[in-house]
Amino acid sequence: MLSRIAESLFWIGRYVERADGTARILDVHLxxxxxxxxxxxxxxxxxxxxxxxxxxxxxxxxxxELLHALAYxxxxxxxxxxxxxxxxxxARRARETVSSGLxxxxxxxxxxxNQHRKDVVGTYRFCHWVLERTAMVSGLADTTVSHDxxxxxxxxxxxxxxxxxxxxxxxxxxxxSAGMSWVNMLRCAGAYExxxxxxxxxxxxQHAAEFLLLDRLFPRSIVYALRDADExxxxxDPSAQRVGFINDARRIVxxxxxxxxxxxxxxxxxxLPEHMxxxxxxxxxxxxxxxxxxxxxxxxxAWVGEVS
Amino acid sequence: xxxxDLFQDYSEAAGRSGAYDxxxxxxxxxxKSYGQVAGALRELSLADVSAxxxxxxxxxxxxxxTFDFAGEERPFPLDIVPRVIPAxxxxxxxxxxxxxxxxxxxxxxxxxxxxxxxxxxVIPRQLVTTSAHFHRAVHGFEPxxxxxxxxxxxxxVRDAAGTFRVLEDNVRVPxxxxxxxxNRRAMAKGLPEAxxxxxxxxxxxxxxxxxxALRKTAPTGVDDPTVVVLTPGVFNSxxxxxxxxxxxMGVELVEGxxxxxxxxxxxxxxxxxxQRVDVIYKRIDDDFLDPLQFRADSMLGCPGLVNAARAGxxxxxxxxxxxxxxxxxxxxxxxxxxxxxxxxxxxxxxxDTFRLEExxxxxxxxxxxxxxxxxxxxxxxxxxxxxxxxxxxxxxxALRKRVIADPRGWIAQPVLQxxxxxxxxxxxxxPRHVDLRPFAVNDGDDVWVLPGGLTRVAxxxxxxxxxxxxGGGSKDTWxxxxxxxxxxxxxxxxxxxxxxxxxxxxxxSNWRDRQSEQQQ
Numbered sequence: 008m009l010s011r012i013a014e015s016l017f018w019i020g021r022y023v024e025r026a027d028g029t030a031r032i033l034d035v036h037l038x039x040x041x042x043x044x045x046x047x048x049x050x051x052x053x054x055x056x057x058x059x060x061x062x063x064x065x066x067x068x069x070x071x072e073l074l075h076a077l078a079y080x081x082x083x084x085x086x087x088x089x090x091x092x093x094x095x096x097x098a099r100r101a102r103e104t105v106s107s108g109l110x111x112x113x114x115x116x117x118x119x120x121n122q123h124r125k126d127v128v129g130t131y132r133f134c135h136w137v138l139e140r141t142a143m144v145s146g147l148a149d150t151t152v153s154h155d156x157x158x159x160x161x162x163x164x165x166x167x168x169x170x171x172x173x174x175x176x177x178x179x180x181x182x183x184s185a186g187m188s189w190v191n192m193l194r195c196a197g198a199y200e201x202x203x204x205x206x207x208x209x210x211x212x213q214h215a216a217e218f219l220l221l222d223r224l225f226p227r228s229i230v231y232a233l234r235d236a237d238e239x240x241x242x243x244d245p246s247a248q249r250v251g252f253i254n255d256a257r258r259i260v261x262x263x264x265x266x267x268x269x270x271x272x273x274x275x276x277x278x279l280p281e282h283m284x285x286x287x288x289x290x291x292x293x294x295x296x297x298x299x300x301x302x303x304x305x306x307x308x309a310w311v312g313e314v315s
Numbered sequence: 316x317x318x319x320d321l322f323q324d325y326s327e328a329a330g331r332s333g334a335y336d337x338x339x340x341x342x343x344x345x346x347k348s349y350g351q352v353a354g355a356l357r358e359l360s361l362a363d364v365s366a367x368x369x370x371x372x373x374x375x376x377x378x379x380x381t382f383d384f385a386g387e388e389r390p391f392p393l394d395i396v397p398r399v400i401p402a403x404x405x406x407x408x409x410x411x412x413x414x415x416x417x418x419x420x421x422x423x424x425x426x427x428x429x430x431x432x433x434x435x436x437v438i439p440r441q442l443v444t445t446s447a448h449f450h451r452a453v454h455g456f457e458p459x460x461x462x463x464x465x466x467x468x469x470x471x472v473r474d475a476a477g478t479f480r481v482l483e484d485n486v487r488v489p490x491x492x493x494x495x496x497x498n499r500r501a502m503a504k505g506l507p508e509a510x511x512x513x514x515x516x517x518x519x520x521x522x523x524x525x526x527x528a529l530r531k532t533a534p535t536g537v538d539d540p541t542v543v544v545l546t547p548g549v550f551n552s553x554x555x556x557x558x559x560x561x562x563x564m565g566v567e568l569v570e571g572x573x574x575x576x577x578x579x580x581x582x583x584x585x586x587x588x589x590q591r592v593d594v595i596y597k598r599i600d601d602d603f604l605d606p607l608q609f610r611a612d613s614m615l616g617c618p619g620l621v622n623a624a625r626a627g628x629x630x631x632x633x634x635x636x637x638x639x640x641x642x643x644x645x646x647x648x649x650x651x652x653x654x655x656x657x658x659x660x661x662x663x664x665x666x667d668t669f670r671l672e673e674x675x676x677x678x679x680x681x682x683x684x685x686x687x688x689x690x691x692x693x694x695x696x697x698x699x700x701x702x703x704x705x706x707x708x709x710x711x712x713a714l715r716k717r718v719i720a721d722p723r724g725w726i727a728q729p730v731l732q733x734x735x736x737x738x739x740x741x742x743x744x745x746p747r748h749v750d751l752r753p754f755a756v757n758d759g760d761d762v763w764v765l766p767g768g769l770t771r772v773a774x775x776x777x778x779x780x781x782x783x784x785x786g787g788g789s790k791d792t793w794x795x796x797x798x799x800x801x802x803x804x805x806x807x808x809x810x811x812x813x814x815x816x817x818x819x820x821x822x823x824s825n826w827r828d829r830q831s832e833q834q835q
Contacts (some may be wrong), residue, residue: 038503038504038507039501040511042510042511042512042514042515043512044512045512127503127507127508128367128370128504128507130506132370190519198566200562200563202565203563203564204564204565204567206565210523258521266820266821270819272819280820281818281819281820284822285820295611
């Protein structure tokens with residue numbers, strides 16, 4: 008398939024997953040943020056933005072600015088509206104390859120972006136709506152596109168971004184240390200009930216972090232997402248089935264996954280910042296390596312650029 | 316300060332009822348505890364408020380927060396104005412509820428044991444033995460774990476003078492806590508402005524507290540107890556609550572047919588064979604629990620449960636036979652029971668109650684039936700209750716006959732003007748009567764009272780019946796923390812930069828760079 012198309016599909020996967028993850032984080036943390044005194048609200052808003060990999064545009068950065076930056080700013084790939092806009096733009100350029108169902112759901116989402124009130128209450132509904140739309144896009148991608156190379160690129164982008172987003176969800180623990188931070192971490196990932204069912208009475212930061220980082224069966228855990236990415240990469244390049252590797256992206260993803268999966272520790276919490284940093288780094292390096300290998304990156308394709 | 320149009324006519328309506336208003340002091344001045352809420356409501360127009368209310372109702376329907384009414388799933392109406400309880404008032408309520416639970420726990424232990432309370436002359440023996448919920452099948456043994464009232468809901472109301480009084484005790488299967496959890500979620504998203512900067516005590520820890528209490532009261536010798544919630548099934552009016560609690564505790568929700576008793580132990584049937592069950596959070600009535608002991612035609616329970624409990628092989632929460640403690644005639648003795656068992660004065664008073672067995676009281680009551688509330692002693696959910704001033708002549712006549720036929724079966728109380736809270740009705744707020752059901756969890760060492768509880772509200776103007784089955788709704792209940800500046804749960808803020816850096820990952824290889832060099 009054309010490199011250009013493959014690249015578009017890869018980025019559709021990433022952007023849709025990014026919008027989904029950002030909506031989840033915003034939805035949960037807005038609730039907490041809203042109850043803080045104004046002064047603290049401002050500093051937490053900055054930190055939350057930093058976790059999402061962006062910097063405030065101006066000195067005056069509060070709750071409203073945070074909502075703009077993470078939800079509504081069409082010109083930033085960090086925001087939900089920006090990500091979904093970029094996903095739709097990529098789909099437009101690969102329209103002949105993506106199924107009409109997938110294209111239509113992305114396009115409808117794009118036109119629905121403006122139909123929400125941009126205050127706190129409106130943002131809750133916006134996040135909810137985004138989660139529904141991204142689930143729909145994802146579902147249509149899985150059920151209406153043949154699981155050939157084109158789908159593999161989409162799934163690859165999605166799983167890499169998912170690992171990255173879960174890492175950010177875990178990082179938000181440091182931003183809002185008040186109260187039950189582990190409940191919020193799990194809520195972000197939609198993992199609260201799953202966690203409770205597997206862990207019985209063992210609650211707490213340590214267990215929650217372990218679940219989101221290392222659980223082999225929960226689909227949004229980092230280990231699970233990286234394994235997905237690894238499988239996509241293996242199917243895309245079946246030439247090195249026996250020994251070694253020739254694909255740099257596979258090495259990066261595989262090393263990160265195996266390190267985490269078989270890492271043994273007594274104090275996960277103090278290592279967490281390093282894990283998060285390395286996971287995010289691995290994702291961005293893998294993404295670069297995939298670009299180099301498959302997309303033959305040319306400078307004029309500025310619209311696919313990764314911001315972070 | 317003038318409130319928006321939404322509160323037009325409010326003080327007039329409040330004046331008509333003569334009740335204590337939770338939000339406004341006389342002269343329509345918002346009480347201190349309601350400052351934030353009043354401020355937030357002042358900013359909203361009718362369109363805003365109705366949009367918020369609609370969206371909250373839709374969320375409830377989407378999430379399946381419903382109760383079963385005449386075979387139909389209905390969303391439990393949540394009003395947009397919260398009920399706020401200041402810290403000092405809550406302190407009293409909390410102590411009063413915990414005290415009552417400890418007294419009832421001691422009473423149940425005594426009644427199913429030595430009956431010292433009878434031999435010491437505090438209550439007549441007949442009071443116990445004539446109670447419909449005194450189950451001889453569970454007499455003479457202490458339940459595994461030593462607790463009988465694990466979960467309780469003590470209904471309190473505020474009278475016209477503003478004093479809290481206990482209206483009834485629920486120590487069998489108190490329900491409604493799921494609405495407390497869901498209401499808070501809905502309010503946080505529906506009226507975020509009102510939360511403002513004040514600290515409202517969280518309710519989300521309830522399922523964890525409950526689970527830890529249930530595990531703590533498991534039979535001795537079990538290291539890692541398995542807890543289940545026993546539900547009558549999907550047709551029960553509180554089925555939503557059963558699913559929510561089981562989900563939030565991360566335990567199985569079982570029906571009677573999933574359980575089997577063998578050798579005085581209880582097992583559940585799973586895909587991996589039979590698995591031992593140590594603690595059963597029982598959400599079905601005693602009568603249906605065990606066909607060997609109670610109703611033989613019950614399909615909801617599991618034969619052998621009572622024997623297993625007697626042998627100490629399983630903990631049933633709440634214990635079988637608790638109904639004798641929330642009999643409404645026993646209720647009238649609870650202040651005496653508190654003095655007898657705890658040697659304390661009751662923190663919260665009862666509502667004045669006439670015992671209709673006593674000849675003088677009965678004659679007095681029968682003369683004034685049209686001024687009093689008459690209740691069956693073993694009813695719940697407002698069933699069978701007659702409010703004198705609202706009843707027709709025929710109803711009162713029928714009631715008179717029934718009371719004379721079975722004086723043990725009824726009590727009478729004066730009509731209380733329950734306190735009111737502004738409630739959205741059509742296009743404005745009107746005063747509506749509310750009660751409050753705080754929930755307490757007893758793990759044997761400590762009685763923990765969930766900050767707040769379920770505030771039920773009668774949605775019809777002037778109505779005093781708050782039950783959901785009779786047109787009641789609910790309100791989110793906020794308990795303000797003592798010092799709004801210093802939140803209780805807050806730990807010292809740590810951030811990535813402050814914490815000592817730990818490094819466990821292997822040093823990054825620069826293989827890629829070498830490879831790209833080679834390619835060039």
